[in-house]
Amino acid sequence: MRILGIDPGTRVTGYGVIDMERGKPRSVAAGVLRAPDRDMAERLGVIQDELRALIAAHAPAVMAVERVFVGRNVNSALMLGQARGVALACAGSAGIAVSEYSASQIKQAVVGTGRARKEQVRHMVGILLGMDLQDQALDCTDALAVAICHGHSAPLARRTGLPAGARWSRR
Template structure:
């Protein structure tokens, strides 16, 4: 858990990592949740180069581990892969998703999964929203100065969806709690 603000010594936030898996580009977004407030921490992408699949998957695994090491999330959320018309594309995306999940859970970060419909519903209020609508709502909800890129926006939307999927008194799913007393010196 992470403190927010200079006088927040007894108030802690939960840090959430959102992941939008892709074999070429995987988006990540990190937010802090304190009560009903969400605060942007960071976002970006992990990109793989063309080449053999095992090397690309290792790039994703290592990239997620680096993000986890850098931002120390308490929980993570990932988008569930949809089945599309091309079975080969679906298989490759599933493998990328597996590498992304393994990157987080190998660092002992609890993982939750959400469908694209759930994520869009939570962020835009409409499960079939376009990418641009998701980007604009993420910008608005996190008070960002500029529009996040599409992959980072999808990852941030996944984190927002998780933050708003509260089932326990602290505002997060009970199965995802860990490291209760941990604090980070700077955010």
């Protein structure tokens, strides 16, 4: 299964494409999309064009996207939500299924704890993919982590009938 992981941002959007082969992730492509320092509409347009090109080039079966976390700065969350919306619209236009994961779900799937630091995530993504990611942007490694999270979660979701990325409840 080919998975496109997205770490959305209005200035820098990370992407990672992996293939899951017998339960193990293999890196296909990774990087960042940098939007010019212009108004929001132009930045979102650039992200949209580049995401469409990525989808066309790599033909993923699914897109995995990090959910927006609303912390102290609501304006930042709203802007991030716009970039995330562009990614979702690109997937919808291409007929690609989308799964969404919280930051803690991604960290749990990759590192084993939902409170892992970004450096720990980068380190584990490197180990899982057999790559040295120290020179890669954190947005890129975060996107690879999102894709790996989906790769590990999707088989369980298929067996349980729950959507990938569903939050588990202890009720």
